[in-house]
Amino acid sequence: MKLHIHDTLTRSKTEFVPIDASDVRMYVCGPTVYDHAHIGNARPVVVFDVLSRLLRRLYSKVTYVRNITDVDDKINARAQESGEDIREITTRTTDIFHRDMAALGAMTPDVEPRATDHIVEMVRMIEDLIAKGNAYAEEGHALFSVPSMPGYGQLSKLDKRDIIAGARVDIAPYKRDPQDFVLWKPSNDRQPGWDSPWGRGRPGWHIECSAMSLVHLGESFDIHGGGLDLIFPHHENEIAQSKCAHGAHSFAKYWMHNGYLMSEGEKMSKSLGNFYTVHDLLEEYPGEAIRLALLKSHYRQPLDFTKDGLREAKTDLDRFYGGLRRHTGIDIGPADVPVEVLSALCDDLNTPAALSALHKCLSDLNTAQGKDLKDLKDLKSRLLAAGQLLGLLTQDPEDWFKWQPAGRADAGLSDAEINTLILARTEARSNRDFAASDRIRDTLAAQDVVLEDSASGTIWRRK
């Protein structure tokens, strides 16, 4: 099946044709590790995780690179405030990021390069740009000369006048042109720095991604992804650096950007305090519910992330896992992903349409009572295969229903206590003592434990 994606360069949906079908290469901008990832950081991780899963289904080999930015002035500022060592901040934050993203069901990228491991390549690239006349050194800085690149501004569709008119600060004296941007800047003794032809310093923001994509994917690769907010200046400048260094036909063939996030109807901002970190949300909700809440809208649409939406996503998953739990005894076999799911994803990653098809799979399974075993096995296998492609429905239903929030003040009833109460209730029911039976059910309900009676016994779940 042919994959179509929306390319930011042309602002239109186009057929995806890989440069090399035997190795599809994708680069996505990863986090700057100075603080916990918020839900806005999680969106591109989840979106491009789905894309990488889809690509792996369509092509024999995929190389997915997502970097860690561990040198940045925001990190330096954090170290200044807290007194914590920069290395400690970046290591600790990276570990938490890994755990949080794993909880969202995001697979580890094939390569996760760190900026500080690629300083040599960055310096080499800057030297190359200077040698080619696309950059210059001035007062300990190295700067990219924007007028040296004829097509600058193609990704963001900004022209020179707009960029200068929009500049929010006075133009630094070491710039030859107001649009020029920093490739390398000098560091003082308290700032991290590396020796370079321009003195001890550190890289500018954009050069790292140009250098890391070069090392791990080559001069040309297929897809470059990230959030909408990175189009300008970050991606525009990456294009400038890489194309000037390696030729007009080099660098990313397609650009994909996910839409921005709002939170509870307002734009996310620290002053409003409506800033959900993934880490905090995971204290209250299963990671899979967060993932589903993100995938319920199309990746390019604006998304208003709310607790209500999260609760709804959890309810959706209760239904899916409920269906699976009812068929626990049915083994699964190899199954094709339903064509509706695959075609939805191949249409520019239309996850809402794919989820709609996933619900159809569930209905098919739920209405299959009385059908023979082979049908049930097929239906269950198809549902799970479809879920797998979306990174959903990957856990044991029992684990899903027994999950309880880590952030809860009182731990509630243990599994064993619940089972004991259910046993007592079953005894009461067999004596037709429904008053006692209902009392026990009310007790459990007060602890957010819901019972379901069936011919084969009573099962329970936490709400």
Added chain:
RNA sequence: GGCGCGGUGGCGGAGAGGCUACGCAGCGGAUUGCAAAUCCGUGAACACCGGUUCGAAUCCGGUCCGCGCCUCCA
């Protein structure tokens, strides 16, 4: 000011010139000791004003509302 995105039923959210998804919630029914779960059925929408068209939620123009970006520092 410049560039760009969006406004769909009570809610979430696809689609996109005639076939009007899907989910949650609601309502009616089946089932159940009663529930829960499940199943069956069901009402309900395309921000506003013009235009194009046999036909517009979908295309065009305008209005209103919400949001993003406008380098290096923050």
